[in-house]
Amino acid sequence: QKEVEQNSGPLSVPEGAIASLNCTYSDRGSQSFFWYRQYSGKSPELIMSIYSNGDKEDGRFTAQLNKASQYVSLLIRDSQPSDSATYLCAVIVDSSYKLIFGSGTRLLVRP
Amino acid sequence: DVKVTQSSRYLVKRTGEKVFLECVQDMDHENMFWYRQDPGLGLRLIYFSYDVKMKEKGDIPEGYSVSREKKERFSLILESASTNQTSMYLCASSDTRGNTIYFGEGSWLTVV
Numbered sequence: 001q002k003e004v005e006q007n008s009g010p011l012s013v014p015e016g017a018i019a020s021l022n023c024t025y026s027d028r029g030s031q032s033f034f035w036y037r038q039y040s041g042k043s044p045e046l047i048m049s050i051y052s053n054g055d056k057e058d059g060r061f062t063a064q065l066n067k068a069s070q071y072v073s074l075l076i077r078d079s080q081p082s083d084s085a086t087y088l089c090a091v092i093v094d095s096s097y098k099l100i101f102g103s104g105t106r107l108l109v110r111p
Numbered sequence: 112d113v114k115v116t117q118s119s120r121y122l123v124k125r126t127g128e129k130v131f132l133e134c135v136q137d138m139d140h141e142n143m144f145w146y147r148q149d150p151g152l153g154l155r156l157i158y159f160s161y162d163v164k165m166k167e168k169g170d171i172p173e174g175y176s177v178s179r180e181k182k183e184r185f186s187l188i189l190e191s192a193s194t195n196q197t198s199m200y201l202c203a204s205s206d207t208r209g210n211t212i213y214f215g216e217g218s219w220l221t222v223v
Contacts, residue, residue: 043201043214097142097161103153
């Protein structure tokens, strides 16, 4: 089992809709969770970090964490074509600084 | 403005050559990482370092080594490049708590 799993997509949503991206992880001891956005040919950029159960909102983005289910998600409200990118879920595992990424979900926002 | 700099953006090397990829950060971060990214496989951790002269293997260390002689610099070494090491290589750094990880712009390596 991979340590961090994401559906590769593509996830296609119309402009203005809510995009929901999901991620599961295998290490129950994980404490830190991140969402990165990566445009084609560019390096990843951090969107959100979340450390405790529940929701964390930042503008149009909401990260949700459920440690019991080992599940973290990212909601993008009012999706824009400029949100079209690959979204990477990342987890710090083993109580160390080892940051492990999922393979990413490609999001396509249709005008 | 925080910065992680990968000096070589595009390289073409021959099979068997020794390759050095250099990464420098100006944030006084303790942790530094090397990943490679391939289509459909996401970012895979090669090595990371949590202090000068300290290193730990990631998920795919075979065929690679690293060097961290100074805090700001973390080098990835391919002792004998092979075609299956053609990839994009990403360097990253973070503070002690690992809460914010910054990436360099990536180094595209082609081994022919």
